[in-house]
Structure formats: C-alpha cells, structure tokens
Amino acid sequence: MTIPDVTARGLGVPGVPGLSGAGVTAVPGSTAVLPTVPANSASADPASADSAPADSAPPAAAPGAGALPQLQPPGFSPESARRDIPILHRTVNGHPLVWLDNGATTQKPRQVIEALGAYYGAANSNIHRGAHTMAREATQMYEAGRSAVAEFLGAGSPDDIVFVRGTTEAINLVAQSWGRANLGPGDDILVAVLEHHSDIVPWQLIAKETRARVVPIPLTPEGAIDQDAYADLLSSRTQLVAVSHASNVLGTVPPVKEMTALAHRYGAKVLVDGAQAVAHFPVDVQDLDADFYAFSGHKLFAPTGIGALYAKPEILRSMRPWQGGGNMIESVDFSRTTFAPVPHLLEAGTGHISGVVGLLAALNWFTSFDREAVAAYESALMTYAQQALSTVPGLEVLGSAPERIAVLTFTLAGQDPAGIADWLDRDGIAIRAGHHCAQPALAHYGLESAARASLALYNTSEEVDQLVTSLRRLQEAPEEVR
Ligand code: PMP
Numbered sequence: 001m002t003i004p005d006v007t008a009r010g011l012g013v014p015g016v017p018g019l020s021g022a023g024v025t026a027v028p029g030s031t032a033v034l035p036t037v038p039a040n041s042a043s044a045d046p047a048s049a050d051s052a053p054a055d056s057a058p059p060a061a062a063p064g065a066g067a068l069p070q071l072q073p074p075g076f077s078p079e080s081a082r083r084d085i086p087i088l089h090r091t092v093n094g095h096p097l098v099w100l101d102n103g104a105t106t107q108k109p110r111q112v113i114e115a116l117g118a119y120y121g122a123a124n125s126n127i128h129r130g131a132h133t134m135a136r137e138a139t140q141m142y143e144a145g146r147s148a149v150a151e152f153l154g155a156g157s158p159d160d161i162v163f164v165r166g167t168t169e170a171i172n173l174v175a176q177s178w179g180r181a182n183l184g185p186g187d188d189i190l191v192a193v194l195e196h197h198s199d200i201v202p203w204q205l206i207a208k209e210t211r212a213r214v215v216p217i218p219l220t221p222e223g224a225i226d227q228d229a230y231a232d233l234l235s236s237r238t239q240l241v242a243v244s245h246a247s248n249v250l251g252t253v254p255p256v257k258e259m260t261a262l263a264h265r266y267g268a269k270v271l272v273d274g275a276q277a278v279a280h281f282p283v284d285v286q287d288l289d290a291d292f293y294a295f296s297g298h299k300l301f302a303p304t305g306i307g308a309l310y311a312k313p314e315i316l317r318s319m320r321p322w323q324g325g326g327n328m329i330e331s332v333d334f335s336r337t338t339f340a341p342v343p344h345l346l347e348a349g350t351g352h353i354s355g356v357v358g359l360l361a362a363l364n365w366f367t368s369f370d371r372e373a374v375a376a377y378e379s380a381l382m383t384y385a386q387q388a389l390s391t392v393p394g395l396e397v398l399g400s401a402p403e404r405i406a407v408l409t410f411t412l413a414g415q416d417p418a419g420i421a422d423w424l425d426r427d428g429i430a431i432r433a434g435h436h437c438a439q440p441a442l443a444h445y446g447l448e449s450a451a452r453a454s455l456a457l458y459n460t461s462e463e464v465d466q467l468v469t470s471l472r473r474l475q476e477a478p479e480e481v482r
Contacts (some may be wrong), residue, residue, distance in 0.1 A: 007032060021248075023220065043194060044407075056060075057287065065474070076097065076233065078378070081458040084365065085107050085458055086110055087107045088157070092425070093269060094428070095429075098466050099458075099459070100275065101454060102279070102299075102435075102456035103299075103302070105299060106298065109301055109455075110360070111362075111365045115357050115358055119357045123137060125137065126353070127351070137215055139402045141353075141357055141445060142353055142356050146161050148187055148359075148363045148364070149308045149359070149363070151400060152367065153283055155286070159343055160239075160310055160316060161306065161343060162346045162347060163306065163307075163351050163356060165306065166296035166305070169415070171198055171199055171462055172198075174311075175202040175203060175205065176202075176206065177203075177322040179203075179210065181319075181320055183239055184210055184211065186213075187213070188237045188239065190216075190217050190234070190238055190240070190263075191203055191214055191242045192219075192225050193219045194223065194252055195242060195244055195440070195441075196273065196436075199204070199271075216440065217230050217241075219441070222400045223247070224254065224402070225243070225250055225259070227258075238263065238267075241259065241260075241269070241270045242271045243256060243272060244275070245269075245272050245276070245278075246404075248408070250398055250409065251407035252425045253277070253401070253403035254401075259304055259448065264289065270284025270291050272288065273288075274293050274295055275294070276294045277295075279300045279457075281405070282372070291312050293308065297359045300363075301360075303352075306352045306356060306359050314343045317341075319342065321339060325350040325476045327340070328340050328344055329349060330346040337438065349356070371458070376473060379455075381459060382404070382406040385455065388468045391468065395411070396410060397410045398411070398442075398445055398450060406455035406456075408453045412474070415474065415482075417433035417450050418433045421451060424470050424474075429467055431467075433451045433452070434449055435448060435449055436450070453467060
C-alpha cells in the first residue's frame with residue numbers, strides 16, 4: 001500500500017514528511033540528531049563493543065542453534081531496516097545491543113527521529129486555529145497523518161480516525177463515551193482472558209458505573225481463545241466483545257474476523273486491540289468489520305504518546321464527547337455550547353502534533369517494505385527462535401496457538417524471570433520480565449511472572465543465537481556468578 005506523500009502536495013521539508021516547498025528550509029543539522037549515550041555505559045560506535053569487560057565475554061555461537069537450518073529471508077532483509085535505526089548500533093554493558101523487547105516498544109528509524117527535529121526546528125505551530133502560514137502547514141501535516149493512518153488501517157475515511165495517546169487511551173475513550181451511553185444493568189461485555197490490562201480495566205470501571213458485567217472468554221490450554229465457550233457466552237445481553245488482534249504475552253492471533261461476524265449476529269459491537277498486531281501483519285478494519293480498532297504509535301516505530309482509534313463512521317457520529325475543551329467545540333456560550341463534528345469532537349485540547357508528524361514518518365518508513373515479505377520473514381524467524389530456544393535445558397514457552405506473532409514468553413527451570421532479564425542484560429540483550437500487564441493470561445498457566453522475548457522485523461537469527469547462548473550459559477553458571 002502507499003501512504004499519501006505529503007511532500008508531493010507541496011508541503012515537505014526534507015526530513016519532515018510534509019514541509020518543503022512552502023518557503024521553509026531544512027533544519028540545519030537535522031540529519032545528525034542521534035540519542036546521546038553516557039560514555040561509561042555505552043557507545044554509539046559499534047567498534048567499542050571490543051572493549052567488553054573481561055568477565056562478560058561476547059556470547060559464542062549457540063550450541064544447538066548452530067545446527068539449525070539457516071534462515072532464508074524471503075524477499076526481505078532485516079539489514080535494510082537495521083541500517084535506518086541508530087539505537088540498534090549502540091552497545092549495552094560492552095556488547096552490541098540485542099533489542100528483544102519490541103512488545104513493550106519498538107526502536108525508531110532515523111526518518112522518525114529527523115522528522116521530529118525538523119518539525120520543531122522549522123514547522124512548530126498549533127493547529128486548527130490561527131490564520132497564519134505556520135498554523136496552516138502544521139494543520140495540513142496533522143491531517144495528512146490522519147489520512148495516512150486511515151489508509152494504513154484500511155478505513156474508509158480519515159474522519160474515522162481519532163488521535164489519542166495510545167491503545168490505553170483509545171479503549172478508555174470507547175468505554176467512557178460509547179460505553180456510558182450504551183451499557184446498562186444486565187448487559188455483558190465479553191473480554192478475552194488473554195487481554196492486556198488496558199483492555200480489561202476500562203471495562204471493569206464502566207461496568208461498575210453502569211451495572212453491566214465483564215465476562216471473561218476462556219482460553220484453551222494452547223492459549224487460543226476457546227471458540228466454543230465464546231459462542232456459548234454470546235447472547236442478546238452482549239453489548240460488546242473486546243479482543244486483541246495479537247496477544248502481547250502468548251502471541252496468539254485470534255480469528256478476529258470470524259469472532260466479529262458472530263458477535264454481530266447478536267447485535268454486539270467489537271473492539272479490537274491492535275497494539276501488538278499492527279507492526280506484524282497488514283490490517284484491514286473494513287475487512288474485519290471491526291466496530292473499533294485501537295493501536296499505539298510507539299509499538300509501530302513512531303514516538304510515544306501518539307496512537308489512534310478507528311471507529312465505524314455511524315458509531316463515531318453517535319458518540320458523545322468524553323473530554324471537553326478547545327478544538328472540540330463550534331461555539332461556546334454560557335447558555336449553549338455547540339460541538340465540532342467527529343473526529344475533532346473526541347480530540348479536546350492541543351493534540352500531540354509532533355507525535356503525528358513522527359507517526360506519519362514511521363508509517364512512510366514501515367510501508368516502504370513489502371509487508372507480506374516482512375510477515376513471512378518474521379514467521380521464519382519465529383520458527384527459528386522456537387527451535388533454538390528448545391535447545392535450552394529447562395526452558396518452556398507459553399502458548400502454542402496455531403496463529404501467532406513473534407512473541408516468546410518463557411519460563412526457565414530454577415530461574416526467576418527478573419534474574420533471567422538481569423543476566424541477559426549483562427550480555428546487552430534486552431527482554432522483559434514480569435506480568436506483562438496481562439495477569440489473567442499468566443494465571444491461566446499458573447504463573448505470576450515470566451520472561452518474554454518479542455521480535456520485530458529488524459531482529460536477526462544471529463541475535464536469537466546470542467539469546468540462546470546466554471540462556472544456556474545461565475543454566476550452566478554456578479549459583480555465585482548468577
Ligand atoms: N494492548 C496490548 C496488547 C499491549 O501489548 C499494550 C502495550 N503493552 C497495550 C494494549 C497498551 O498500550 P499503551 O501502553 O501503548 O497504551
């Protein structure tokens with residue numbers, strides 16, 4: 001797919017999608033905006049990896065993993081993504097960074113970093129108000145971002161997209177606006193057990209106020225959503241089904257399209273949490289027939305603090321304001337206030353304008369790759385990682401649903417997850433340990449905490465080998481050096 005090139009509309013400064021040709025010049029030095037790294041802990045110079053302390057030698061090739069068939073990237077090379085991402089070339093604790101915490105957040109390409117610098121250096125203005133050139137340009141960029149998100153999600157119109165801080169805010173918006181108007185005593189909200197807390201707690205809060213019920217949809221032992229149980233739970237009481245397009249802890253990709261069709265037979269609406277899905281496979285909200293779809297920019301190579309909510313136009317038009325303030329009104333009077341149309345109605349106050357600029361740059365970057373080839377590469381990398389991890393004594397991966405993204409949550413016999421993350425960090429490998437904001441999903445396996453490696457398009461089989469080598473060394477290490 002192609003994202004509208006705002007530059008072609010006479011708007012883009014080099015480095016800022018959307019700002020040159022309008023009498024604005026590029027920001028001096030904007031191409032050199034890189035994160036500063038403290039000299040004692042890391043270096044942006046890959047050569048300094050050689051200065052690793054003697055007690056933390058770089059991991060050798062993974063025994064066992066080395067015997068695995070080589071990964072054949074079909075039509076996509078992770079190097080083509082890696083070379084754009086400065087942070088992947090720093091070191092951590094004397095080792096080249098291995099970033100396997102993509103489920104928490106993704107790393108940013110220089111195109112995004114430069115777009116932010118160039119925006120603040122040459123284009124900063126508030127939007128939707130002010131009769132000056134800068135305000136008009138910033139507004140055009142912001143709205144170009146909305147068009148890009150609509151196209152990325154397959155929405156029918158940019159007006160179906162509301163900018164929010166992220167998935168959490170999107171779901172709270174739906175709960176507070178749509179939920180408050182449409183839920184009542186005796187109504188059911190069906191929520192899959194694998195949901196992130198941000199797709200559970202907002203429903204609990206609004207259910208308490210409206211005296212509706214939150215009903216969990218159970219999982220199978222494999223970590224898939226139990227489709228028979230789901231069909232049994234649906235009834236005329238069901239007002240909403242909340243389901244992730246991909247689980248952040250089990251990797252499960254539920255059959256969202258089929259689940260949505262079934263929910264619609266009962267007149268229920270479906271909210272899809274796309275936080276983990278959007279960076280891994282193409283999404284088409286109209287094909288899914290989703291009523292609501294939410295995602296966070298920061299899990300999609302964009303800055304933190306920006307995300308989007310899609311809603312079907314007829315539903316969006318029926319929604320009441322959830323926050324009041326500037327931008328969402330037409331006129332204000334002490335006797336009568338009139339409101340702006342959606343999506344502005346739901347965007348009170350000054351939005352995260354630079355965040356939208358960064359999101360636009362991220363979408364331009366990400367969609368420049370062949371998405372199907374990226375998905376195929378990630379799937380091959382996932383298979384490689386599963387085989388490689390199976391060579392680590394005592395390691396068990398949670399979840400084996402038929403459709404999964406490249407998320408590997410695991411336990412290691414005799415090790416606590418925080419200790420595993422700490423050990424790997426000494427080798428420069430970043431994974432996550434804890435409850436992953438999905439306590440019911442872990443409780444399904446009798447766990448309170450687990451370790452998680454989550455992969456992205458820029459990860460490589462060599463990085464998987466380093467993870468496996470380090471984990472094997474941990475299993476062999478005497479107690480006193482752990
Ligand atoms: N849903 C899922 C599946 C997630 O993985 C996350 C983030 N870990 C969220 C929702 C919440 O996203 P954010 O914190 O960006 O709002």
